[in-house]
Amino acid sequence: METTFLIVKPRAFAEGHVGGIVTEIEREGFEILGAASRRLTREEAAGLYEVHEGKPFFEPLLDFMTSGTTIGLMLRADDAIAKLRALVGATDPAESAPRTIRALYGNSKTENAVHASDSPERVERESSFYFGDCARALNI
Ligand code: CDP
Ligand code: MG
Numbered sequence: 001m002e003t004t005f006l007i008v009k010p011r012a013f014a015e016g017h018v019g020g021i022v023t024e025i026e027r028e029g030f031e032i033l034g035a036a037s038r039r040l041t042r043e044e045a046a047g048l049y050e051v052h053e054g055k056p057f058f059e060p061l062l063d064f065m066t067s068g069t070t071i072g073l074m075l076r077a078d079d080a081i082a083k084l085r086a087l088v089g090a091t092d093p094a095e096s097a098p099r100t101i102r103a104l105y106g107n108s109k110t111e112n113a114v115h116a117s118d119s120p121e122r123v124e125r126e127s128s129f130y131f132g133d134c135a136r137a138l139n140i
Contacts, residue, residue, distance in 0.1 A: 003033065004080040005127040006088070007048075007115040010039075010068035017105045018071055021114060024101055025075065028087050033074040036130040042066050044129045048115070057110060064110050072130030081117065088116045 006025070008018055026032070040048070045065040052058050077083055089100025093112050096103040105113035117123040 001076050001078060002080040002120075003074060003076050003123060004084045005117040005123045006073045006075060006084060007126070007130075008071040008073070009111065009113055009115060010064065010070055011107060011111045012105050012113040013069050013071060015105075017113065021101055021105060022073075024087065024104070025073070025084075028077070028083065030075040030077045030080065030084070033076055034131060034134070035074075036072045036134075037069055038072070038130060039069050040066050040129065048126055048129065061110055072127060074127060074131065081119065081123065084116045085118065088114055 008021055012018070012021065022032070042062055045062045046053070048065065049058065049061060052061070075084060087101060089096030089102040089106075091102075091112060092109045093102040093106030096106065101114050102112045107113075115126075117126050
């Protein structure tokens with residue numbers, strides 16, 4: 001079993017799509033290990049997207065990610081990281097396969113409903129913004 005991490009972005013949270021997103025995740029067989037709600041600081045959002053620093057969409061993305069409440073979910077399944085990325089779909093909701101979370105709930109490339117970690121190192125770093133030391137208690 002592998003652990004992965006998902007963030008419900010501010011617009012999907014504000015529009016009431018948390019339940020729908022969790023339903024898709026549970027339907028795919030993920031176990032939910034923990035959930036935490038918070039509004040990210042700009043530093044945390046910059047840490048989340050540090051690989052994209054300097055790109056044209058970086059600052060607007062930080063504006064968006066700090067604009068409201070988000071939810072962090074720790075998830076477990078076989079091959080969880082790849083499996084979740086497949087369920088989430090392509091970055092642009094318009095290009096995301098039908099029934100993927102971004103196709104169902106995304107609005108634009110930036111406001112694309114959810115973030116999914118792409119490696120074990122990123123799971124650890126990104127989940128720390130939500131769970132801090134509690135991540136250890138969740139056995140990740
Ligand atoms: O999230 P994902 O790994 O699919 O995409 P990414 O290429 O790593 O980009 C990270 C995030 O930046 C995306 O989820 C988008 O919200 C945002 N982005 C954007 O606003 N405009 C772009 N042209 C590309 C990405
Ligand atoms: Mg990425």
